[in-house]
Amino acid sequence: MTPQTNFMIVAAVVPEREVALRQLLASMNDAPGRVNANNALIPFAQFDTLHVARLLILEDQTSADIRIHGEPIPTYPLYFALLGDIDGTEDAFLNALAQRAPDGLRALFACCEGFTPDADLVGWMQRHRSPAIANYVNSRGRTVVRIREEAALRDALESHLAVHAPALEGQSAREIHATLKRFIDAEQASGRLTLSDERATPLGWWIANTLHLIGMPLLLLLVSPLLIVIAPFYLMRLRQLEKTDPELCPTVDQAYSDTLALGEDHDVTNQFSAMGSLKPGLVRLLTTIVVLSTVDYAARHLVRSGRLGRIRTIHFARWAFIGGTRRMAFFSNYDGSVESYMDDFINKTGFGLNASFSNGVGYPRTHWLVLDGCADERKYKEFLRRHTLPTQVWYKAYPGLTAIDLERNTRIRRGLESASLSDQEAREWLSLL
Numbered sequence: 001m002t003p004q005t006n007f008m009i010v011a012a013v014v015p016e017r018e019v020a021l022r023q024l025l026a027s028m029n030d031a032p033g034r035v036n037a038n039n040a041l042i043p044f045a046q047f048d049t050l051h052v053a054r055l056l057i058l059e060d061q062t063s064a065d066i067r068i069h070g071e072p073i074p075t076y077p078l079y080f081a082l083l084g085d086i087d088g089t090e091d092a093f094l095n096a097l098a099q100r101a102p103d104g105l106r107a108l109f110a111c112c113e114g115f116t117p118d119a120d121l122v123g124w125m126q127r128h129r130s131p132a133i134a135n136y137v138n139s140r141g142r143t144v145v146r147i148r149e150e151a152a153l154r155d156a157l158e159s160h161l162a163v164h165a166p167a168l169e170g171q172s173a174r175e176i177h178a179t180l181k182r183f184i185d186a187e188q189a190s191g192r193l194t195l196s197d198e199r200a201t202p203l204g205w206w207i208a209n210t211l212h213l214i215g216m217p218l219l220l221l222l223v224s225p226l227l228i229v230i231a232p233f234y235l236m237r238l239r240q241l242e243k244t245d246p247e248l249c250p251t252v253d254q255a256y257s258d259t260l261a262l263g264e265d266h267d268v269t270n271q272f273s274a275m276g277s278l279k280p281g282l283v284r285l286l287t288t289i290v291v292l293s294t295v296d297y298a299a300r301h302l303v304r305s306g307r308l309g310r311i312r313t314i315h316f317a318r319w320a321f322i323g324g325t326r327r328m329a330f331f332s333n334y335d336g337s338v339e340s341y342m343d344d345f346i347n348k349t350g351f352g353l354n355a356s357f358s359n360g361v362g363y364p365r366t367h368w369l370v371l372d373g374c375a376d377e378r379k380y381k382e383f384l385r386r387h388t389l390p391t392q393v394w395y396k397a398y399p400g401l402t403a404i405d406l407e408r409n410t411r412i413r414r415g416l417e418s419a420s421l422s423d424q425e426a427r428e429w430l431s432l433l
C-alpha cells in the first residue's frame with residue numbers, strides 16, 4: 001500500500017507584491033475556477049502522485065470579529081499558501097516539484113517575504129511548512145495511478161457491454177463475469193489497458209502508524225489520574241464560556257458570496273477553504289488541540305474507509321494553525337454543492353462539527369461543546385460563508401469522478417480479479433456496471 005500524505009507551504013506576502021502575485025495566480029487558470037492543468041508555472045498534470053492542490057491568498061475577512069471579546073484587532077500579514085494531497089512522502093514530492101517547476105515556484109515565492117533569487121527551493125519550502133493538526137484521507141492506499149486505471153477499467157467494461165450485450169443474453173451472471181474477465185485479460189495483454197499491482201507498504205510508515213495507534217491510548221492512560229482531577233473544573237469553565245461567549249453570524253455580504261461562487265461548481269467536486277480566529281483563552285485553545293487531535297486519530301485508525309462519520313463525499317480534508325495558534329484554517333475537497341456540503345455536516349455529524357468549530361470566534365452558541373451550535377442552520381451557514389476564502393487556483397487529478405465513483409471502481413476491479421464468485425456475488429458485481 002502506498003500511503004497518502006500532504007504538504008502545505010505558507011509564507012507572508014510582500015505588500016508591494018500582492019498585485020503581482022494575484023496576477024500570477026490568475027494566469028494559472030483558463031477562467032475563474034477552471035485551472036489549466038498544464039499551466040506554465042506549475043504543470044500539475046505532470047505529477048502522477050498529486051491528487052489535489054490549491055494555491056490561495058489567506059486574506060482573513062473576519063479578523064476584526066475578535067473585538068466582540070474585548071480584544072484589540074490584531075494586525076496580521078497577508079499569507080500565500082500552496083498545499084496539496086499526495087501519494088508517498090512529502091519530501092519526495094517537494095523535490096519533484098522543485099525539479100519540474102523551478103521557474104514557476106521562484107516567480108510565486110518572489111512575492112513572499114524572505115525569498116531571494118538564489119534561494120534553495122526545497123530548503124525554503126521545508127522551512128515554510130505548516131503541518132496539519134488533523135487530516136482526513138478518504139481511502140488510504142488508493143493512489144492517483146490506481147484511480148485512473150480503475151476508471152479506465154470501468155469505461156472498458158461498460159463499452160464492451162454496450163457493444164456485446166446481445167451476445168451475452170441468456171448467460172448466467174457467473175458466465176458473464178468470466179467472459180468479461182477474459183476480455184480484460186486480452187486488453188491487458190495487448191497493452192490497451194493497465195492494472196498495476198499494489199506496492200508494498202513502506203516499513204517506516206507502518207512502524208510510525210503503529211506507534212501512533214498505540215501512543216495516544218497509552219498517553220491517555222498515563223495522564224488519566226490528572227484528567228480525572230481536572231475534568232470537573234474544565235467542564236465548569238467551558239460551560240461558563242458557552243453561556244457568555246457572544247455569537248456573530250450576520251448575513252454574508254452578497255458581493256463576497258458571489259465572488260466565492262465564481263470558483264465553485266465547475267466539476268462534480270468542489271474545494272472549500274475557510275479561516276478564522278479562535279476565541280481567546282487557554283481553555284478554548286486546549287479544547288481545539290484535544291478535539292482536533294482526536295479527529296486526526298479517529299480518521300487515521302477508527303473510521304471506516306471512505307467515510308468521515310456518515311459523510312461519504314469528502315476526498316481529503318485538513319485543519320491547520322496559521323501563523324501561530326490564534327487562527328486556524330480548514331481545507332477540504334468534497335463532492336456536490338457547498339449547500340449540500342453544509343447540510344451533510346449539519347445532518348450527519350453535527351456533534352463533530354460543533355466540537356471542531358465551536359471554539360471559533362462568533363460560532364453559534366453550543367451546549368457542552370457538541371450540542372446546539374450548528375442546529376441553528378441559518379446562523380451556522382452565515383458563519384461558515386463569512387469565513388470562506390476564495391481559492392485562486394485549484395486542481396484535481398481526476399475530474400468528473402466522485403468519491404463514491406472511486407469506491408465503486410475499486411469494487412469493480414476487486415470483483416473482476418476474484419477467482420471465484422457465487423451467483424449472488426456475480427449478480428451484485430454486475431450491478432456495479
